[in-house]
Amino acid sequence: MIRSIAEPSSRIRAMAHDDLSMVSDIERRSYEFPWSHGVFRDCLLAGYHCVVLERDGRIAGYGILSVAAGEAHILNLCVDPNYRSLGYGERLLDAILLQARSAKVREIFLEVRPSNVTALALYRKKGFHKVARRPAYYQATEGREDAAVLAKKLISYDR
Numbered sequence: 476m477i478r479s480i481a482e483p484s485s486r487i488r489a490m491a492h493d494d495l496s497m498v499s500d501i502e503r504r505s506y507e508f509p510w511s512h513g514v515f516r517d518c519l520l521a522g523y524h525c526v527v528l529e530r531d532g533r534i535a536g537y538g539i540l541s542v543a544a545g546e547a548h549i550l551n552l553c554v555d556p557n558y559r560s561l562g563y564g565e566r567l568l569d570a571i572l573l574q575a576r577s578a579k580v581r582e583i584f585l586e587v588r589p590s591n592v593t594a595l596a597l598y599r600k601k602g603f604h605k606v607a608r609r610p611a612y613y614q615a616t617e618g619r620e621d622a623a624v625l626a627k628k629l630i631s632y633d634r
């Protein structure tokens with residue numbers, strides 16, 4: 476495909492330790508209660524599937540997936556506030572779902588704040604549905620906020 480000169484180039488690749496300062500910066504600008512740099516480092520060290528979306532050499536978003544015993548869990552999915560509504564969140568989610576399918580995962584889960592209407596719209600669009608509620612799961616400005624647990628069944632390509 477021929478791209479126009481003005482169109483930024485973007486790709487999804489594995490997250491590296493050198494990415495963590497940019498990733499943490501996006502995290503701090505995106506969440507009221509952000510993960511620390513150390514949490515991202517631990518995800519890499521634990522061997523979780525960590526990906527970034529790079530746009531013209533800068534990180535525009537990231538996703539983190541853990542896989543165990545035939546189940547997967549999306550631990551984080553985030554796009555730089557400057558680059559939202561450009562389709563990057565959906566591309567990152569597609570990449571994560573592909574990794575989960577490659578790992579022969581049968582079902583994929585995530586937690587989301589019920590107040591996060593944007594993320595809920597994205598997950599519903601991609602076929603996730605609510606399966607449970609975890610009371611007082613999230614830190615909130617006043618007290619705690621419940622989490623909605625969403626899930627999607629997957630069929631591996633090579634089964």
Ligand SMILES: CC(C)(COP(=O)(O)OP(=O)(O)OC[C@H]1O[C@@H](n2cnc3c(N)ncnc32)[C@H](O)[C@@H]1OP(=O)(O)O)[C@@H](O)C(=O)NCCC(=O)NCCS
Nearest residue numbers: 552553554559560561562563564565587593594596597600
């Ligand atoms: C949720 C998030 C990742 C979406 O990323 P994004 O790149 O802006 O989303 P996309 O452009 O790929 O949009 C994909 C879908 O998301 C939903 N969506 C995106 N922006 C939306 C908005 N402003 N309002 C409502 N729905 C929206 C739509 O369903 C959209 O599909 P459509 O374009 O066909 O309508 C992004 O808003 C984000 O990083 N939020 C902060 C971090 C966060 O809350 N992460 C989820 C934690 S569980």
